[in-house]
Amino acid sequence: MYVYDSYDQQIVDQRVAQFREQTDRFLKGELAAEEFLPLRLQNGLYIQRHAPMLRIAVPYGLISSTQLRRIAYISRKYDKGYAHFTTRQNIQLNWPALEDVPDILADLAEVQMHAIQTSGNCIRNTTTDQFAGVIADEIEDPRPWCEIIRQWSTLHPEFAFLPRKFKIAVNAATSTDRAAIRFHDIGLQLVKNETGDVGFQVFVGGGLGRTPIVGQEINAFLPQQHLLSYLEAILRVYNLKGRRDNKYKARIKILVKALGVEAFSTLVDEQWQLIKDGAETLTASEIERVKSHFVDPAYDQIQDQTEALAQLRFNHPAFDKWIQRNVESHKKTGYAAVTVSLKKPGYAPGDATAEQIDTLANLADSYSFGELRVSHQQNIILADVKQSDLFTLWNALNALGLADATVGTLNDVICCPGGDYCALANAKSIPIAEAIQVKFDDLDYLYDLGDIDLNISGCMNACGHHHIGNIGILGVDKKGEEFYQISLGGDSGIEGQVGKILGPSFKAEQVPDVLQKVIDTYVEKRQENELFIDAVHRLGLEPFKERVYATSH
Amino acid sequence: MQHLIKDGQIIKDDPWQLFESTDAQGLPGNALLPVRIWTDFGHELAESSLPFGAYVCEDDDYTELLPFLANLQIIAFKFGKFADGRLFTFARLLRMQYKYEGEIRAIGDFLPDQVNFLQRCGFTAFCCRTENEMQTALSVKDHFTEQYQSDTRLAEPLFRRRTV
Structure with a gap:
């Protein structure tokens, strides 16, 4: 990965000093709140519903184990011991104190990290x-x-x-x-x-x-x-x-x-x-x-481990599912890329505790050349794992509760922090994600449904990218009450399509049942091996509408 | 003008004043005139023995001034709102595309914290809102001693200057 030289380090260090001086002036009352606003935003600092929120840049999602450990350290020292991975491959801390932010930035600069331009009306993280x-x-x-x-x-x-x-x-x-x-x-x-x-x-x-x-x-x-x-x-x-x-x-x-x-x-x-x-x-x-x-790490010249893995997969069905869903093929023989799902029911999608973060950093050191990536789907990737290490790694992740084999399924929800944290949100999003994950918790059923992108945003700002989810859920406010609008057919990939709204919105408690009806319609009408997104495009919205809005007799 | 920094120095006796007018009669020297006046009476003003400048707001078309750049010792950009970044580009184009070499002065609602970037876009003078802000601007304007991009002050981006 890119390593700073003295020029890069100097620029980041001077940015920290600049922000410290600006924060001082604000705290002394010499800088008006509305004038401090764009200055702090250019450094990733929002004032949120409960506390400031600091967004830390992870350039193009690539992070070293040393940097990740520093995130865990900062989350313990200045926050509540967890961090949130975002849809733009960044990291957010939800509870830092404004006074501490210059020190946090200084701690980050020591490991070649920063929060420069992670918000504000400027060019953001690529x-x-x-x-x-x-x-x-x-x-x-x-x-x-x-x-x-x-x-x-x-x-x-x-x-x-x-x-x-x-x-x-x-x-x-x-x-x-x-x-x-x-x-x-x-x-x-x-x-x-x-x-x-x-x-x-x-x-x-x-x-x-x-x-x-x-x-x-x-x-x-x-x-x-x-x-x-x-x-x-x-x-x-x-x-x-x-x-x-x-x-x-x-x-x-x-x-x-x-x-x-x-x-x-x-x-x-x-x-x-x-x-x-x-x-x-x-x-x-x-x-x-x-x-x-960005040259290749020191890969060993090794062969694919197809047969050895086949035996392990046969003996351990859960490992088999994990290989199917969470492991991607690699350009180098004998290696694989592993996605660690951060979508555990009961936890906000993309959240990880300091302990989990530290352990992920250790696993990256042991199995993936000390580097990790954050994905737009809010998961963590170990990109250079030897196939012969997959079973050991799976066991280690299992012990952490991070071996859920749900990547790409309906349970792999993309979700913004929503009304629980965000001052902009019209509605909560995390409890909706949880309710859906609880409803669809049968792994074999999820695998049978195959790839389905489910994206949830708590407001029109669309941080959860609901427009491009195969299923999109948008929180809306109707006279002070939270409602949810559902759209189908969005596609973030090469075809690039915006989903179409199914119809009138629903109350929070109706959402899991509505989703069940959508899924049932797909299961009944799909052709052999037809993905959900392809079925929606072939069938159009009508059959889904009919099922969802049918009046019960 | 008061609280003025020019070429890095505090200037106490600056003669320039904003001057609102709709015609070209009876204008005092050292008046900073709206773009409109230059559009309508630019040739008369250019022939005057008195020194005149111009001031430009975000919604003005600064290119109306182009025929008179040689006659303009000073062009002031008047910030209506500090968060409106158009004037940064106006100044940069004036230097880069139109080779304007006179003074470019920031006036109005800009922050001392913006002076560093404004300098890099071609501004050479800053008329701050208060004495305090002028002092802050002086102390923070050269905060960064390195930069990645080329700009109006530094012809080469870092990647052409970097020594490994």
Whole structure:
């Protein structure tokens, strides 16, 4: 992974000192609350329902065991001994005291971490595929490009006060899109042209929130050396032209829609021509320098362990299920990528205790070269595990209660913190996730249902990405009462689709039964081996509506 | 103007004043005039023996000033709301695209904490809201001694300067 040199360290250290000084001034009453607001937000600090919330950046989801241990330490020292992994591959602490935040940031800086631009109207953490660099099916490792974007966007002087937040995602896989790039302000798809050169297909104006829109292509092939000048041109057009009169219409998607993608891309090209081939043009040596941080770890030359694993799987049915659901094939023979589910019923999706976090760090040291990844589905990945270690690792995870073999199933819920924590939320989301997990707790039944993305958001801001869940649940407020709207058919992958709303919303206690009816309809009407999402697209919403809204006699 | 920092120094006797007007008659020297006046009477103003400047708000079209850049010793950008970042880009384009070399001054509702980024976008003078804010701006404006990007002050991004 990327390791800071003295330049990177200096910038992060100076950011900590700057925030300490700003916090001091605020606490002394020399800085008004509304003026401190954008300054603290640019450093990931929200004032939430119960306490401040600090969002810590995990650049493109990659974290070392040393860094993860520091998170556990901070959560014990300054918080309540747990942390929350987010849908944007970051980490949140829900209970830090404002006065402690400069010290927390200093503790983070010691292990090359920060909270820079994790909120506010600026360029946020760049995200990518949680299996980047270890899957066979990718153009090249996207992480060096994410790091190049991280450095360019960090403390960019011109783009700190944009109309609204700005999110960039990169995908390098050719057959799938785990980074949901078409639902980002800018989506970058690594591609090869006819002559074999690697560049980017650029999408712009995708997003969720109140107005879900699939991003549109504005450049079919951007040569790699022009990445930063092109991003700069897009941001400049957005900073000048994006709406600032209404925060719900301020995202770049609204601008692209209003101008039309043709006119928007003409404006971008005009700006780009001014700076193309300028100082921000990437040099081959810089690209090589960053790539040198992402070379393969010291893999052993070993064979796949198919037969040995088959025996273990036969003897241990639970291990077999775990291999099926939670273990991904690897580009290197003899290795596998393991997803640790953080979706235990009774706990908020994406939450982990300090003890679990410490143990995960130890397991990463023992079995995965000391590195972990956070996925957009709020799980943790050990990406470089020897197949011969899988059974030992499974036993260790089992002891922690982290071996639930539910990845990709209805139980692997994506969920925002919701009304229990978040000041913006209209409705609670965690209890809804729990009620569904309790209703659908039979593993064999879940496996029979196969892959189903269930995404829950507590409000229109869509942090739980409900629009792109195969099943999406949105909390809404009706005259002070919490209701839930259900949508079907959303797809975050390469097909990129927004789900359609089923009909009138439901009370919290009705949601699990409604979901049961949706699932029953699928089970009755599915064709052989047909996934839920494919069945919804084939059947349309009608049969689901009929079942769900049928009046009982 | 008061509480003014220019090229890193406190300036006590600055002659420039904002001047609201709808015509070009009887204007005092050292008046910072709205873009509108330059649009309508720019050629007359350019021929005057008196020094005039301009001030630009977020919703103004600063490109109306382009024919007169050589006559403008100073262009002030007046922040209506500190969280509106358009003026950062206006200044950057004025330096980068239109090669303006005169003074770019921040006035209005900006924060001392923004001075560092404003400097990097081409601003050279800062008219702070209070004496306190001026002192804060002076102490924090050069807080960062390293940066990743190129800007109007530093021609090369870090990746072209980094020594391993």
